[in-house]
Amino acid sequence: MKHVLSYSKYPADKVKYLRTSFLENKELLGQYVDHLLWWNDKINLVSRDVPRETVLNHIEHSLSISESDVFKEADFVIDAGTGGGLPGIPLAILRPEKQFVLNDIVSKKVMACKHMATKLKLKNIDSYMGSLKDLEVKPNSIIVSKHAFKVNEIMKMIEGKPWSGVILLKGGEEVEHELEGIASDLEVSVFDLQESFGNPFYEGKAMVEIKRKG
Numbered sequence: 619m620k621h622v623l624s625y626s627k628y629p630a631d632k633v634k635y636l637r638t639s640f641l642e643n644k645e646l647l648g649q650y651v652d653h654l655l656w657w658n659d660k661i662n663l664v665s666r667d668v669p670r671e672t673v674l675n676h677i678e679h680s681l682s683i684s685e686s687d688v689f690k691e692a693d694f695v696i697d698a699g700t701g702g703g704l705p706g707i708p709l710a711i712l713r714p715e716k717q718f719v720l721n722d723i724v725s726k727k728v729m730a731c732k733h734m735a736t737k738l739k740l741k742n743i744d745s746y747m748g749s750l751k752d753l754e755v756k757p758n759s760i761i762v763s764k765h766a767f768k769v770n771e772i773m774k775m776i777e778g779k780p781w782s783g784v785i786l787l788k789g790g791e792e793v794e795h796e797l798e799g800i801a802s803d804l805e806v807s808v809f810d811l812q813e814s815f816g817n818p819f820y821e822g823k824a825m826v827e828i829k830r831k832g
């Protein structure tokens with residue numbers, strides 16, 4: 619297949635904008651961290667004994683999506699493999715005008731996300747418990763996901779559905795290999811996060827934007 623694949627650095631000015639957005643929403647994002655840490659003790663949503671600082675890194679990482687043009691144009695956002703609500707809950711806090719569906723195949727994770735959304739009084743969050751492949755995708759929806767799927771896995775699960783974009787937070791190095799065997803032609807932009815964010819947390823991490831070619 620003739621995918622168009624490009625590599626670049628995540629723009630430094632976008633890091634600045636999203637860090638400003640982070641500070642503007644610091645209170646609600648901080649409450650989310652409290653809830654996530656509380657749930658994490660009970661059902662292991664992030665990783666065992668994760669420090670608050672690391673959760674804050676996960677939130678900033680999630681917010682990198684907010685500066686993507688694909689994200690800005692979308693009305694509906696599905697967070698596939700959301701776990702404890704990453705990246706969906708921080709994005710829903712930042713963009714209350716967009717509608718989010720938090721999706722996970724594990725029921726207790728979806729239950730924890732619903733509970734957190736209620737506590738945070740977020741009106742723009744819905745949820746779906748089950749596999750992404752069984753989830754209805756509305757037109758003008760995008761799929762976002764953080765460290766949950768390989769590119770070929772997620773594209774297979776949404777094959778034939780009217781998605782308008784996909785944004786994955788994942789390792790950048792394996793993207794070319796994961797595109798092999800995907801039937802439809804895609805335009806794929808890989809943005810390296812490490813240098814622009816200047817934090818070892820981002821080592822090897824990328825934001826991968828996927829659109830239909832043409």
Ligand SMILES: C[S@@+](CC[C@H](N)C(=O)[O-])C[C@H]1O[C@@H](n2cnc3c(N)ncnc32)[C@H](O)[C@@H]1O
Nearest residue numbers: 699700701704722723724748749750764765766
């Ligand atoms: C490594 S975790 C990542 C969680 C979260 N995105 C984060 O960054 O903390 C991957 C998640 O994908 C979920 N998952 C795996 N297969 C799935 C599927 N087919 N549909 C929806 N969720 C799935 C798992 O239950 C798990 O919560």
